[in-house]
Amino acid sequence: MSNDLFSLQGRTLLLTGGAGLYGRGLAAMLAATGARLILAARDVAKLRKVADEEAALGRTVIAEQLDQGDEASIAALAERVHEKFGALDGLVNNAVLRPMKGTNGSAEQFAESMKVNATGLMLMHRHFGRKMADAGRGSIVNIGSIQGMIGPSYELYQGTGMGDLPPDYFFHKGGMENLTRFYAALYGPSSVRVNCLAPGGFFNNQPEPFLQRYCEHTMLGRMADETDLGGAVIFLLSDASRYITGVNLPVDGGYTAK
Numbered sequence: 001m002s003n004d005l006f007s008l009q010g011r012t013l014l015l016t017g018g019a020g021l022y023g024r025g026l027a028a029m030l031a032a033t034g035a036r037l038i039l040a041a042r043d044v045a046k047l048r049k050v051a052d053e054e055a056a057l058g059r060t061v062i063a064e065q066l067d068q069g070d071e072a073s074i075a076a077l078a079e080r081v082h083e084k085f086g087a088l089d090g091l092v093n094n095a096v097l098r099p100m101k102g103t104n105g106s107a108e109q110f111a112e113s114m115k116v117n118a119t120g121l122m123l124m125h126r127h128f129g130r131k132m133a134d135a136g137r138g139s140i141v142n143i144g145s146i147q148g149m150i151g152p153s154y155e156l157y158q159g160t161g162m163g164d165l166p167p168d169y170f171f172h173k174g175g176m177e178n179l180t181r182f183y184a185a186l187y188g189p190s191s192v193r194v195n196c197l198a199p200g201g202f203f204n205n206q207p208e209p210f211l212q213r214y215c216e217h218t219m220l221g222r223m224a225d226e227t228d229l230g231g232a233v234i235f236l237l238s239d240a241s242r243y244i245t246g247v248n249l250p251v252d253g254g255y256t257a258k
């Protein structure tokens with residue numbers, strides 16, 4: 001074991017959805033650890049841009065194509081990665097598809113969401129987790145949400161036009177929390193850990209009345225930025241958390257503690 005419990009130097013990590021709001025910050029923080037970082041999402045050109053930006057800083061970042069809604073695409077990525085690098089040391093399931101637009105979004109949109117956010121998530125654990133289990137090591141970190149832990153806080157949105165929330169998100173983020181425990185139990189005997197993080201809302205220039213109410217409800221008095229999630233992800237990927245598995249950790253400035 002490394003002297004530095006938090007070190008990810010030389011490890012092979014895969015981050016899904018590395019160009020989005022939270023994902024771009026995670027890509028930067030994980031790449032900065034000295035790990036070999038693989039980014040995977042549908043739009044590989046976007047990921048290549050991130051990889052080039054990080055490479056310019058001397059970091060090792062690789063862009064790969066993945067459609068998490070398609071098992072063949074997940075299996076093909078797993079094969080490419082395993083052939084080149086062997087079993088992953090760490091997998092961060094960060095990608096999310098948001099096809100459902102509001103409370104009355106269609107059943108087809110709900111099903112599309114499940115294909116990526118439920119079935120696809122399970123398949124990521126299967127295709128990458130098995131190989132980690134065979135290798136007898138690894139850590140999977142699922143990026144959930146406070147909206148997988150609590151119901152909608154409709155009062156935050158009054159007068160903002162933002163309150164028409166989609167039910168699929170609350171369903172699959174809640175499911176992710178317990179799927180984490182399922183795979184933690186399955187892979188635990190092989191020394192593969194599986195944990196979940198539940199981030200709070202990311203600051204994205206939301207309307208002022210929402211921001212004010214959200215921040216008042218949050219113990220630290222602010223929304224999250226691109227540097228707030230990475231520390232917890234690094235902790236859970238590293239040996240510093242080697243006796244932690246099956247956990248859901250809110251990273252929400254105290255939002256769900258109030």
Ligand SMILES: NC(=O)c1ccc[n+]([C@@H]2O[C@H](COP(=O)([O-])OP(=O)(O)OC[C@H]3O[C@@H](n4cnc5c(N)ncnc54)[C@H](O)[C@@H]3O)[C@@H](O)[C@H]2O)c1
Binds near residue numbers: 040
């Ligand atoms: N933004 C927030 O306020 C917030 C709050 C709590 C939790 N989260 C969680 O954080 C994570 C990142 O959220 P974000 O807001 O940065 O999302 P985002 O929409 O900015 O990015 C999502 C990423 O997922 C990728 N993706 C979507 N469908 C995919 C598919 N079929 N295959 C592969 N990749 C796919 C996209 O390419 C994109 O890079 C998500 O799991 C989200 O639920 C976000």
